[in-house]
Amino acid sequence: MKYVTEYRGAAEAGQWAELIRRKTTRPWNIMEVCGGQTNAILRFSLDALLPESIRLIHGPGCPVCVTPIEMIDRAIALAGRPEVIFCSFGDMLRVPGSLKDLLAVKSEGGDVRIVYSPMDAVALARQHPDRQVVFFAIGFETTAPANAMAVVQAARLGLTNFSALVSHVLVPPALRAVLDSPDCVVHGFLAAGHVCAIMGIEEYRPIAREYGVPIVVTGFEPLDILQGVAMCVAQLEEGRAEVEIQYARCVRPEGNPAALARLREVFEPVERKWRGIGPIPESGWNLREPYRAFDAVRRFGLEGMTAEEPAECIAGAVLQGHKRPHECPMFGVRCTPESPLGAPMVSAEGACAAYYRYRRRAGDAPGT
Amino acid sequence: MCLGVPGKVVDLFERDGLPMAHADFGGIAKEVCLAYTPEVEPGQYVLVHVGFSISVIDEAEAQETFKYLNELAQAAEAEARGET
């Protein structure tokens, strides 16, 4: 398939690995921000190709993993209401809330539906004028334009039975949170290519400058990731801290202007709680007036719902790169993809699930 | 869920006031909303995420990574032959 298989060639991967080996003179810790990159690194064993002194740290960029537990509880409360059709991306169904997950609500008779696109939820609202359709609008900046369009389209069509449970999160505040953490060991970042396809790279420049860290906007195929690492190592070895784009076939420095205009119209920045990490100021988006009428939290009066996370899950330390998944005492014991204790064990893009799938035997884990 | 998948735009149409396309994903046809890349033309590749095209893939840029590796390989060969 075009733009997929050609980025998976073993010979080219070897060339990049060799280049990285030649450039590296000291140990460097590089965090790949996005869960899609984490998955590719483990699936294709890219870390095993790298010299031992390059350590890849898995970052917080999995929206399924960072959606706060109280949002899951709100979703569960909504999905259990008889008048509601609750629509969600499939990954969210297994994320544990305080007491259960959305899948359990479905098996108890709740009308929970998996959608591929937020527009599918809008279509359902048109088909079922007698029901309330709620869409679980999660995701990073990549997903936000699609979710924004669903709300805009519902407004255009005059739908009074569509609303969105909005839990959008943003990458740059999370990078700052990682860098501000007192035990931060990250020397450089591979930023998420899809996020920057929308947002461009401007907001990353001050981060690179203030913290002195190179940031390379990187794609998701094996060769993209290896080239991103090579570019990041080159900057580190040369003492540079700049924003560079590896994923230039999809990312323009200015981002996607049509999407950016729509995002500014529909969303405003808000403080968001991150699962395992806690509240980060201005790290999320919520609906702006006049679109607040489509806010499910407001429509169903869920403002007061808050919840505590289970203490035995160390997802916060995993998502910030302080601990690796297999260092969690629950990993593979009481926490498995079949019965996840924490959110990173759910989605294939979650670090714990990726380790479980590709590195179950502890001896396989790199860097141990 | 954050995956972006490259698809080839086959034809354009409109639905409910939104520009749309049928796109081909390695033999599987799917509908894609073009609201954020209205300039795209049939035959071009777009990066698709949850039913929306978020970027038009730049063919020339896509070649760069391979061009660089080719140059690298040629330089290495030249070195091996003792030409540098």
Ligand code: SF4
């Ligand atoms: S293995 Fe399970 S319990 Fe441990 S950090 Fe990961 S999700 Fe949490």
